[in-house]
Amino acid sequence: MATSALCFYLLIMSSAVCFSLSAAQNGNIPQGLALDFYQNTCPQARDIIKAEVLKVVTQNPSQAAGLMRIVFHDCFVQGCDASLLLTKPMVSEQIATPNNASLRQSTIRILDNIKDQLEAACPGVVSCADTTVLSSAIALELVGGPNIPVLMGRRDSQTAASNQTVIANIPAPQLSISGLKQNFQNHGLDSRDLVALSGAHTFGQAHCRVVDLQLTPTVSSDLNAGFAANLARICQPNNSAQNRGGLTVHLNFLSTDVFDNSYYKNVLNKVAIFHSDAELLNAPDTKQLVQLYAGDQATFFQQFKLSFTKMVQLGVLTGQNGVIRTKCSVPNS
Ligand code: HEM
Known part of the structure; x- marks a missing residue:
């Protein structure tokens, strides 16, 4: 129906x-x-x-x-x-x-x-x-x-x-491609879903304390050197952990706050921030999809629709299950 x-x-x-x-x-x-x-x-x-x-x-x-x-x-x-x-x-x-x-x-x-x-x-x-x-x-x-x-x-x-x-x-940002695939598979999602949904890193922000995982103790080989230097400039202004706490960087410097396929171009150019982003290039099937979506936004959007639809139907409570909470922050009494 x-x-x-x-x-x-x-x-x-x-x-x-x-x-x-x-x-x-x-x-x-x-x-x-x-x-x-x-x-x-x-x-x-x-x-x-x-x-x-x-x-x-x-x-x-x-x-x-x-x-x-x-x-x-x-x-x-x-x-x-x-x-x-x-x-x-x-x-x-x-x-x-x-x-x-x-x-x-x-x-x-x-x-x-x-x-x-x-x-x-x-x-x-x-x-x-x-x-x-x-x-x-x-x-x-x-x-x-x-x-x-x-x-x-x-x-x-x-x-x-x-x-x-x-x-x-x-999934943790330090996961390898096999760990990422396994996590998605545990949710009934496949490699196409993993690559398409990771495309959500085309907008939004990351906290510097997470970005630091890629910068210290040594700069990750996931990152283009110039890009890593820029991240360090923003995230480590005076190398004070206390100051870094609330700082954020854009996940995508190409087109901030717009949903498009530039994430995949960033992954190919080593200017995507997380290790999990770079890992998409470490298996032939996911690498091929990154290359496809980088050059074809319409195909990315089509897959994103399918994958988002699958994600938002995971484990839903319907019919007699669950409740309609009056306030989202508290359970009904
Ligand atoms: C594939 C595994 C994934 C990993 C390891 C991962 C990891 C992360 C991390 C570490 C952050 C930064 C958090 C912070 O510092 O504030 C982040 C941000 C974000 N992630 Fe993911 N993520 C993954 C998949 C996804 C998926 C499937 C979506 C949605 C479909 C998504 C959407 C976002 C968005 C939109 C942001 C920015 C949030 C904001 O600006 O408030 N991510 N992700």
């Missing part, structure tokens, strides 16, 4: 996309998700989310990156259930080691604000999980990315994951 609704929508745009999306999702669309899920219960939900995302992304386009990373870190750890947004009364995933307090609090406040508006319009109807995923998809398109039709109907979890679970699920 959800497949046919989605296919009908996509047929209007492109029959080729419709075919490949259905194939990718065969048997994988979780029961209970639909494009028009809130049509009867909260028809204004999409407009409310869209208006607020438009406002914040117009003011600060880099919030699109903040939203994308929150979706990734939520979906990869016990599914897209907005557990990442919980801060009370349990220990929050936000301070788990891989998140390292590096998720943008300003982005989390944006989601809390959108959710408050949704609660005012339709109390107890729209989940924090759907709010997060749809906000990210809308923001992505606003900064130049593809239009991705997002199925709705996710419900929220009442509990957050432990530090150990977050560590086990979020």
Whole structure:
């Protein structure tokens, strides 16, 4: 049912996309998700989310990156259930080691604000999980990315994951290509998903304490020497660890805050920041995809749509499972 609704929508745009999306999702669309899920219960939900995302992304386009990373870190750890947004009364995933307090609090406040508006319009109807995923998809398109039709109907979890679970699920930037592939495979995602979703490093920022992993004790051979010197200038102004704490650098100096395929050009030119980015060149299949996407944005966008769609359907709670949290930061009482 959800497949046919989605296919009908996509047929209007492109029959080729419709075919490949259905194939990718065969048997994988979780029961209970639909494009028009809130049509009867909260028809204004999409407009409310869209208006607020438009406002914040117009003011600060880099919030699109903040939203994308929150979706990734939520979906990869016990599914897209907005557990990442919980801060009370349990220990929050936000301070788990891989998140390292590096998720943008300003982005989390944006989601809390959108959710408050949704609660005012339709109390107890729209989940924090759907709010997060749809906000990210809308923001992505606003900064130049593809239009991705997002199925709705996710419900929220009442509990957050432990530090150990977050560590086990979020890939570390020091991973080798086989470690990265294994991590994605554990989530039912393949090498194409790994390369396409890594393309999200085409926008946003990294904290200097993470960048330092590539600069000290010696400069990594992943990096072009001139680029590494620039990073060091920004991240190590007076070599004081204390000063470095809050500093950030753009992940992509070519086109900051725009979603495009320049990430792949950066990887090929050794000006992508993380070791995990450079590792994509260390297996023939992923290297070939990096080369393909560097020269063909349309193909990258087509794969990103498929891979994002798979990611935002990981481990979703639907039907009688989970709840609709009233506040994204706290479980319902
Ligand atoms: C493939 C394995 C991945 C690794 C090892 C990785 C690692 C990282 C690290 C270390 C940061 C910097 C965090 C900080 O210092 O603040 C970062 C930022 C970011 N990552 Fe990834 N990431 C991966 C995959 C992904 C995926 C799949 C997505 C989304 C589809 C994504 C989206 C982002 C975004 C948008 C940012 C910038 C966030 C912001 O500006 O607030 N990453 N990533």
